[in-house]
Amino acid sequence: MALQLRRKTHESVVYIDRDSAPRIMPSGEDFILEDLPIGTRVLYPNAPIKGLPNREAAIRYALNHPHGCDPLFAQLEPGMRVTIAVDDISLPLPPMATPDIRQTVLEIVLDMLTGHGVDDVHIIIANSLHRKMTEWEMKRMVGPKVFNEYYPDRYYNHDAEWADGMVKIGETKHKEPLSLNRRAAESDLLIYVNINLVPMDGGHKSVAVGLCDYESLRAHHEPQTIRDSDSYMDPEASELNRKCIRLGRLVDEHLNVFHIESAINNRMYKGDMDFLLKNEDDFTAFDRMKFEAMRYTMNKLPRPARRKLLHSRPSQYEMIACHAGKTDPVHKKTLEKGFEQYVIPVRGQCDILVTGIPDISPYNVYSILNPLLVQVMGLGYHFNFYRHKPLLKKGGVLILHHPCYDDFDHQFHPSYIEFFNRLLPETRDAFVLRDKYEREFANNPSYIEMYRRGNAYHGAHPFFMWYWGENGRQHVGKVIAAGAENAHVPAILGWERADNLTEAIAMARSYMGNSAEITMLHQPMIGIADME
Template sequence: MATVEFDAGARRQAITLPDGATVLEYVEQPATGEPGALVDRALDAPLGLPPLRELAATLPRGGRRVVIAFDDPNRPLATIRAVLPAVLGRLNAAGVGDEDITLVSANGMHPKFSREAFAAYLGPDVLERFGGRVRNHDCEDVDDLVDLGATEFGDVVQVNRHAVESDLLIYVGNVAVNIWGGYSGTGSVVGLAGVRGFAGHHGRHGIGHPDSCHGDPHAMLYQRRKRAVAAVIDRARPRPVLYVEAMTDGRGVVDVFAGTSDRIRAAAWPEADRRFVRPAAPADVVIVGLAPAFLYGPAHNPLIALTGVCFPLRLWRGQPLLRPGGVVIGVTDSLGVVDAATHPGYEEAIAEFGVARSFETVAKAGSRIGGDAALVARYRAGSAYHPWHPFWLFAEDEYGMTRAGAIIMAGARPGMLWQQLGCVVAATPSDALAQARGLVGAEARIVALPTYWSKPRIAFQVG
């Protein structure tokens, strides 16, 4: 037997695992270079595009419009702090003045930045320098959205007008393990989308579709739909979007890629596989340590905690990580409560599932709850997620919730919302393991992910 320290909300918890259990965590590897040098290399030799300074020098004189969009604070601070100064320096050196540049937070359906949050994320000097030209995207602002038609999948392409109509659009993002297949990136598709644009790639027929939940990340339906939207955006512009995407770990930036979305994907994904994919065997039980907050807010929110344990189940190559009917255990101190001020629509969506126990029924309720004017107003005021947001979580969690025979939250406070979600609450991890063995057998093969949400996420080559 071995004792392993797991994340358990605000604390760490030692859990004794039986012999044969496999513990998988992110393992640091050497950075490709010093962050500043990596950024310089990427911007001076983008993949599929001229160097940034040359791109900027070709812009029309007078009334130039440059937009720098960037991932919201759910993504690592290290990326924007390393990349933004280098981007601004090259633009200024090419004759693009600060007055020609607008910075846009690509927050999609996530809460908007306050001025204080902008200062903390971008740096107070940047906020002071650009003032009112630092702005939030609003997926409901019809005056600041433009419809670009539809993709071959029939998905409406509705995106931020400032970004699309700019002379040069630079998107600063990240390459990280993505629940919907492969790795994140091409952030303009999601972060700058309008509410109608989300409906295609983010619905149950997109991220929740079985074709988005198999072992070939390049061929997953969500990734194909995302690439199609990105292509429409590029065709609508005078020049393709220049993406600048970083890989990060606890040390900060470890690699940087710049260029067109397709060229970055071809170069970055093999490197990401090397850093973030770990070998694993199929498991009867998967145990996930849950940090106090991750992805979309605090783990006290039961739908976020549920997403925390379902997320790794989709990240397999070769074979599924969890055997059919297996058990997933979350280690947490979650109170099982929703803050309606910051996560409107969550309780309503959970209640729908609790009554119907049907993902199809929940998806159909999205237009009613996601379109509720009072709930939408909270998002537009700036402090809350959009009320459509919980429906995307149900879509991404459907795979794990249907594959698992039981989902047990060890250490959570019992409550109605867990029951509505179909989760079982156990007092301790030991109790949860005992329940799991009762379901899958005493010789269950266990995979433990003790720091899945406090270290960079990993994917699994299962065989």
């Protein structure tokens, strides 16, 4: 009876009892069924908030009723220089079904600019040190009309390594430097188009991070900042956010920035994959049939084909709010709506936290979730899906279910390969890695060339990925890679391995005791555990 009562604490918090159905867990490109121990707490994402019925109208209203400044049309004059910066392919995940929200915003804004005699307009993808988007990806994001009119001379990726294309803005009082894209910084008006997927996105981070260079990013993408962020999904407790605010206010002192932010719901899938968002106890016969059909298909395909199939399924997110204007008031409204969608009230920390690692991250779109990215999703993103205090007790065990294959994308992640195979066997100490090797990778001419001329992440990027797991690494007692198909990848990462989840839970209980409380994050999870 007690278990039945606990099942009612919140619709997104479910406790496993004797008649509970097995749970679906992602493990890379696979989906497995697992019977969890009785009493395990499973956190599901909240039900999606209904999307706005007319997002075009919502965008137009936001442009004409901004927060903290004049309407966009009132700021426009013939002959002025305008730059529009847009989030890159790392948002949202997976890439949206077309038309992308950015396409809708751009078409409305560009029509307004044309109507007011503004023809000196550039569109810049704010990719910071991420890989540059490919031509196909750029066209898909903004649609053929915008692409054909602006690409390639007036629609392009930010280049953080083009010295002439960057300009020094200044320093904060804490001696944090900031250099930005010259075209954006020297425009009469900079319009930033953001899609807010998690609370870490948007706000002052948009311009100060998306359009900066390596030296600027280095001031806050570093181990101590991440250790001091509790968590970086909770802006009020995030040192990373505090540093971005300082830099963003420096931006606002020197640039005229008009933000357009969109909050979206968490409806990642519809149709034949919508069952992944549901409680398995509530599955219909049709849901079970869809899962079995997907699992049968996946089992027949080699891993690259499974990956390609998963990456071909666009997300079905819907706009639930749109706000425009000055940075702080806009982002405050966006965060309020985002937390309304994501916050899950949770009482009590757990001893063992279990999460499957799906083939989804901001850094492997149309690519491989390599070992460093498995690490950043587990110890970084999934661990940090909380506010007030961690879901996992200090010294607890984190179980990640993923095959941990030793596979890298040589086009997108070349510096990751050297980082993983050369540096991590020497040390996993983030501070040593930063002091001894980060600049070597950042200044490597080959990595710079692959970033600038190809589609590679910047040479320093694997360091940032390692740092982003730093607060998780300092908090957990052990990490166990369940389902790992080899021993050396978990060993290099400093983890233990288990053949399956049952073995991993037994190992965790041997550390934490047989009465250890277990919580599972049900994936795909876009939610914030609001810890009491």
